[in-house]
Amino acid sequence: MKKRLKTDLNKLNTSESVQVSFVQLGVGMSMIRQELGEMDRGPENKMASPKLAVITTLALFCFVFINESDGASYPFGLHANSAEIPAFASQKVNLSVYYESLCLPCATFIVRNLEVIFNNGLINILNLQLVPWANAYVNKTNNSMICQNGPDECELNSLEACALNVWNVNKSFGLISCFELLSIEGKHKNWQDCFNQLDLPKDPILNCYNGGNGTEIGQKYINEAAYTPLEILPWVVVNNQSIGKDYENFTRYVCEAYRGIPVPEACNLH
Numbered sequence: 001m002k003k004r005l006k007t008d009l010n011k012l013n014t015s016e017s018v019q020v021s022f023v024q025l026g027v028g029m030s031m032i033r034q035e036l037g038e039m040d041r042g043p044e045n046k047m048a049s050p051k052l053a054v055i056t057t058l059a060l061f062c063f064v065f066i067n068e069s070d071g072a073s074y075p076f077g078l079h080a081n082s083a084e085i086p087a088f089a090s091q092k093v094n095l096s097v098y099y100e101s102l103c104l105p106c107a108t109f110i111v112r113n114l115e116v117i118f119n120n121g122l123i124n125i126l127n128l129q130l131v132p133w134a135n136a137y138v139n140k141t142n143n144s145m146i147c148q149n150g151p152d153e154c155e156l157n158s159l160e161a162c163a164l165n166v167w168n169v170n171k172s173f174g175l176i177s178c179f180e181l182l183s184i185e186g187k188h189k190n191w192q193d194c195f196n197q198l199d200l201p202k203d204p205i206l207n208c209y210n211g212g213n214g215t216e217i218g219q220k221y222i223n224e225a226a227y228t229p230l231e232i233l234p235w236v237v238v239n240n241q242s243i244g245k246d247y248e249n250f251t252r253y254v255c256e257a258y259r260g261i262p263v264p265e266a267c268n269l270h
Contacts (some may be wrong), residue, residue, distance in 0.1 A: 091260030094127045095250065098134035098225055098235040101156035102149040102188060106234045107180035113248055115177050118170070120266040122251060125258050128169050130176065132157045133221040135233055145215055145222075156188060158214025159205060165217050166204045174198050175205075 097114065099106035117123045136147045136157065147153040156179055163172035178194035195202040208214055228235065229242075236247035239257050243250060255267035 091258070092125055092127045093254050093257045094129070094237075094239050095254060096129040096131060096237040098131045098228060098230055098237075099233055100135050100148055100153055101132055101160055101179060102147075102153040102183050103135070103233050104184065105232075107183040109234045109236075109247060110180045111177055111184065113250070115173075117251075117266075118173065121264040122254065122266045123170065125260060125264055126254065128173075130160075130164060130169060130173070131221050131225060132160045132164075133218040134225045134230060134235060136218065136222055138219060138222060145218055152188060154215075154218075156183070156191065157218055158209055159191065161217040161221060162205045162208035162214045165213065166208055175200055 097110070099110065101107070117126065117128070133145075133147075136145055136154065138144070139146050145154050145157075147157060160172075160176050160179060163175050166172070175194055175198060178198060179188065179191050182188045182190055182194070192202070194200075195205075228237070231242075232245060234247055236243050236250050238250065238253040241253075243253050246253075251266055255263070258267065
């Protein structure tokens with residue numbers, strides 16, 4: 001048995017890249033069980049259990065030692081590459097941002113703080129939900145939408161709601177961030193320029209907006225916000241827990257809530 005195990009380990013050592021995997025360990029254990037089966041048929045079968053423990057320990061040690069010495073990469077744990085291994089959906093942290101499109105603190109947060117998650121890998125562990133229309137309400141007399149900062153805000157809220165409805169949040173965020181940057185600069189009426197700047201198709205969003213779907217979607221957002229006590233805007237919620245005025249430090253709360261592997265590099269800074 002020792003000769004066979006040594007031969008197989010030598011073969012592994014000649015590989016350019018050796019990775020520890022459950023398949024390899026399963027093959028090794030199968031060999032061990034086969035050898036022990038032969039032992040059981042001999043007169044020394046009473047020693048099978050102690051030998052199993054010793055052989056198993058030695059085999060596992062050899063597998064790990066070989067991979068460490070060859071610089072092998074591991075599929076999980078401390079050796080994981082966070083850029084290559086996505087988080088399981090069940091491990092992701094829910095991050096909800098309630099805002100209004102012409103709210104200056106909201107626009108600043110989206111452009112200067114939230115946008116960073118797409119560059120530092122944090123988006124990979126997040127279920128990001130953007131909720132425009134957060135401080136608007138419906139006039140039940142004529143069923144019209146009333147926005148905190150007037151009709152222009154309702155228009156942008158509708159456009160952003162359409163973007164979120166037509167595209168996933170990763171794609172729509174670029175357009176929303178562009179709108180919000182214009183809001184900061186006082187140029188929000190030039191919102192159509194964002195489609196050209198980002199090379200995004202305009203028709204899907206305009207069809208939604210001109211068809212009134214943006215307002216219809218907005219009513220759903222308003223209803224959702226009604227069940228959330230919004231004390232300030234933006235209102236940032238991590239796993240159903242508001243972080244109040246500390247919203248600029250949302251990364252710390254996300255990293256504290258995350259229980260998965262690997263940990264994004266952004267979390268190592270907090």
